[in-house]
Amino acid sequence: MAYITRYIFGTDKLRPQAFEVRGINGISTGVVHCQDAAMLSQWIKHITNNIIGLTNLQMKLYNSSFPASEHVLYMGWVCEGVLNHNLPWQNWKPKFIALKGTDIYMFDTPPLNTHDWVERASVWAVHQTMFRVIKESEYVDERQHCFLLQTAMQESRYLSVETRQDLLRIENAWHRAVYNAVTRLGNKTFAVTQGGRSSGLTLDWAGGFALYDTETREFHWRYKFSQLKGSSDDSKTKLKLHFQNENKEIETKELECATNLQNLLFCMHAFLTAKVAAVDPSFLRAPPKTPT
Structure with missing residues (x-):
């Protein structure tokens, strides 16, 4: 439930041929510099695969405690763009999101037990929430792979992930969650x-x-x-x-x-x-x- 990032923390600026890994508690590995783009790509690929694999195992552990109708379909880190008093978009905060049952959950840090799912999350019903991938021409700064989460009567949440593959994983899980929510709603x-x-x-x-x-x-x-x-x-x-x-x-x-x-x-x-x-x-x- 860690995440890997090439962005300088809190900004939209990519590190040249470097990355860091941030743990569940926010502790960083420090910046890891690579010799070339090929080495950078290999490190990111292997670390990302391990994170996804271990996070999927954690999802299975959670699902063993939840009824089938409340199973977790997706968990992972995103960054949320935050406006600072009419100044340009310049502040990005890590958030942990999950699709569970018919709802989407947003945490400041990942849930560590079943109690956290109830007490520490902002929750919205999937069928009352709009998910929209942002076009490149609509990006507010240099952060890529962005999407919007919008609920009725609330402001949109502008979110970004590290890679195109991360965005596709969220989008695919969202479609499964919407299908489950609608068919159960009837x-x-x-x-x-x-x-x-x-x-x-x-x-x-x-x-x-x-x-x-x-x-x-x-x-x-x-x-x-x-x-x-x-x-x-x-x-x-x-x-x-x-x-x-x-x-x-x-x-x-x-x-x-x-x-x-x-x-x-x-x-x-x-x-x-x-x-x-x-x-x-x-x-x-x-x-x-x-x-x-």
């Missing part, structure tokens, strides 16, 4: 109005979208997830869903959310992401690989 209904009528918009894993009129107690319309061709919103309360009917025509449904719009949008994104992931069931069943 369905979710949000209070909305359509044409001034009080209704409920249901997202159902098996059925797709459905609008229920609370006055007539009847469903006004239903569409499969695959029929959704686009959506737009005003970032406040109004949402437009564009569906393709059986005649290949686009039908637009305009809704007004009675509650937080972002909750609905994030949940909708989670259902759609899970449907895409379900196309490849072998991927969903694949456990994290331990490097050899």
Whole structure:
């Protein structure tokens, strides 16, 4: 549960042909300088493989204490970019994140026992959280391999990992966690109005979208997830869903959310992401690989 880094601690600056390893308690090996780029690459590869392998073993130990629905899918270090009073992005703090059950956990230091999972973590539901890989053109400084975690009603967390492979591991684990969360949730209904009528918009894993009129107690319309061709919103309360009917025509449904719009949008994104992931069931069943 250590991590290896080429960055000068707390900054976005890479050390030339050098690295350090930081332990679970933050203690550093000191800076290790390599003779050339090839030697640097070999050291990073071997140390990273050992860290991933040992962390996966630790995950198995934790999972022996948790029910299957609460198993840990991913654990690892990231760095969080922190703004300093309108100054440029210049402060990076290590954070330890984990995907466990249907939630994402963030720690200042790794959990050492089952009690730490309850007492020392910030926790968000995966189906109410947005994960987005940042394009290079959007980077705020020289840190690479960045992504956003955003939850409704909260600021985004801007995070970075060391390598492209680290980013892919997190992204793959995220898709598995979203799939697990959505299939266990089954369905979710949000209070909305359509044409001034009080209704409920249901997202159902098996059925797709459905609008229920609370006055007539009847469903006004239903569409499969695959029929959704686009959506737009005003970032406040109004949402437009564009569906393709059986005649290949686009039908637009305009809704007004009675509650937080972002909750609905994030949940909708989670259902759609899970449907895409379900196309490849072998991927969903694949456990994290331990490097050899």
